[in-house]
Amino acid sequence: MSTDTxxxxxxxEENWLPVLELAVEEVFEIMLGCRVKPVPKDAxxxxxxxxxxxxxAGTLCGILTLCCDRKTASxxxxxxxxxxxxxxxxxxxxxxxxxxNMIAGNFKNKLAGTDGRCMLSVPTVVKGEEYVFxxxxxxxxxxxxxxFENAPxxxxxxxxx
Amino acid sequence: MDKVRTLxxxxxxxxxxxxxxxxxxxxxxxxxxxxxxxxxxxxxxxSKNPVDLILCDINMPVMDGLEFVRQLHTVENGKGVPVVMIxxxxxxxxxxxxxxxxxxxxxxxxxxxxxxxxxxxxxxGKKS
Numbered sequence: 001m002s003t004d005t006x007x008x009x010x011x012x013e014e015n016w017l018p019v020l021e022l023a024v025e026e027v028f029e030i031m032l033g034c035r036v037k038p039v040p041k042d043a044x045x046x047x048x049x050x051x052x053x054x055x056x057a058g059t060l061c062g063i064l065t066l067c068c069d070r071k072t073a074s075x076x077x078x079x080x081x082x083x084x085x086x087x088x089x090x091x092x093x094x095x096x097x098x099x100x101n102m103i104a105g106n107f108k109n110k111l112a113g114t115d116g117r118c119m120l121s122v123p124t125v126v127k128g129e130e131y132v133f134x135x136x137x138x139x140x141x142x143x144x145x146x147x148f149e150n151a152p153x154x155x156x157x158x159x160x161x
Numbered sequence: 162m163d164k165v166r167t168l169x170x171x172x173x174x175x176x177x178x179x180x181x182x183x184x185x186x187x188x189x190x191x192x193x194x195x196x197x198x199x200x201x202x203x204x205x206x207x208s209k210n211p212v213d214l215i216l217c218d219i220n221m222p223v224m225d226g227l228e229f230v231r232q233l234h235t236v237e238n239g240k241g242v243p244v245v246m247i248x249x250x251x252x253x254x255x256x257x258x259x260x261x262x263x264x265x266x267x268x269x270x271x272x273x274x275x276x277x278x279x280x281x282x283x284x285x286g287k288k289s
Contacts, residue, residue, distance in 0.1 A: 030271040031179070081178055094175040101173075102270045105249025109269065120220060120249060122172060 016111070016157075017142045023107035024146060024155050027099060032079040036146040036153075046145065046154035048129050049073070050093070052100035055121035060108060062159035063135050066100040072151040089127070097123030103155060136160075164192035165285055166211065170203040170229065171218040171247070176270075180216050180247060180277075187278035189285065200229030204236050211238040214285050217264075219248040219255065230262040243284040247272065 021038050028036045047069035054064050068076070077095035101123045108118050139159040146153050167184065169177045177196050184191060195210045197203035201224040203217070215233075219226040226246055233239040245266035246259045256267045266280040 027271045030273055077175070081175060091175055094173050098173050098176050101249055105251060105270060109249075109251035117254075118252075122220060122222060 017144065019110050020103075020107050020142055020155065020157055021144050023103050023110060024144065027102045027106055028146070028148070031099070031102060032076060034079060034148065036148055038144045039147050039152070041143065041145050046072075046152040048131075049127065050096055051126040051131075051133075052093075052096040053124045053126070054097075054100050054104040056104060056108065056118055057121070058118040060111070060118045060159065062139070062157060064100060064104040064107070065133070065156045065158075066096065066103065066153065067156075068096075068148070068153045069151060072148055072153060075149050075151075076153070093125040093127065097125045107157070164190045166193045166195075166213045167191055168195045168197065168203060168206060168210070168212040168215045169217075170197045170200065170215065170221070170226065172198050172221040173218075174198075176218070176247075183272070183274045183277045184216070184281065186274035187281060189281070200224030200226060200232070203229055204232060204239070207233075207236055207238045207242075212242060214281065215242055215244040216247050216281075217244055219246060219250045219259070227258060227262050230259065230264050233263065245281050245284065 025036060028034055046067045048067045049069045050067065050073040052066045056062050056064065073092050073096050076099060077092040080095050080099070081091070101120065104120050135158050141156065141158045143154060143156040146155070169180050171177045171180065181191070181194050195206050195212060197206050199221040217226040217229060226248065230244050233242065233244065243265040244263065245268060246264045247268045247270060248255070249270045251269040259267055265284040268276055268280050
C-alpha cells in the first residue's frame with residue numbers, strides 16, 4: 001500500500017479508513033476464505049445482535065467493534081471453523097471475538113509509528129440488541145460496512161482524541 | 162518427518178482449533194495435541210505431557226505468551242522445546258522481545274498454512 005500511514009503525518013478518518021478496510025478484507029480473505037468489499041453505509045446497516053469488541057491502548061487508544069446479526073455471526077464462524085460449530089453459540093462468540101481481534105491487530109500493524117506501543121485487549125462479545133454503547137473514546141470515528149453472504153457486517157473504530 | 166506431539170496455547174478455543182487445522186494443512190502429522198488457555202495452564206500441562214513443539218499466543222489472561230516462554234526452561238519437559246508465537250501483535254518490538262525470550266519463530270495473525278509451514282517445519286524436532 002503506498003499511502004503514508006505514519007501516526008504523525010496521517011490524520012484520522014479519511015486517511016485511516018482505507019487502512020481499516022484493507023485490514024478487514026485481508027482477515028476475511030485469509031481466515032474465512034471469502035472476499036469482501038466495502039458497501040455504502042446508507043445502503044446497509046448491520047444488526048447489533050452480536051457485537052465483538054477489542055480495546056486499543058497506548059499510542060493509539062480506542063475501541064474496535066464488529067456488529068452483525070445472529071445468522072451472519074454463525075456464518076462467519078462456519079467459514080472460519082467448519083459447519084460443525086454453527087449452532088454452538090459459545091464458539092460463534094469466540095470466533096467473532098477472534099475475527100475482531102485479528103482486524104484490530106492487522107490494522108495497527110499497518111500503521112507506522114505504533115511499534116510496540118499499542119496494546120490490544122482480550123476480545124469481548126455482547127449478544128442481544130438491548131444495550132446502549134457508550135465509549136469514553138471521544139475522538140474520530142470511522143466505520144465500514146462489508147457484505148458477507150449478502151448480509152451487512154459493520155466494523156467501527158472509535159478513537160480517543 | 163516423525164509424528165509430532167504439540168501443545169497449542171491460546172485463550173480462544175476457536176483459534177486453537179484453527180492452529181491445529183493449519184498445522185495439519187501444513188503437512189505435519191500430529192500424534193497428540195495438548196491445549197492450554199494461557200501460559201500458566203501450559204506450564205502445568207507440560208509437566209504431564211511432554212511435547213515436541215509449542216504454538217503460543219502472546220495476549221492471554223493469567224500468564225501471557227512472553228512470560229510463558231521465559232519460564233519454559235524451568236519446568237519439567239520444557240527445556241529446549243521449540244516455541245513458535247502466533248499472535249496479532251505484529252510489531253518489530255514484539256518480534257524482538259519474543260525471540261529474545263526464547264521463541265524460535267513468529268507468525269502474525271491472520272496467517273496462511275504456507276506461513277505456518279515456513280515458520281514451523283524448520284524448527285520441529287530441533288531442541289535448542
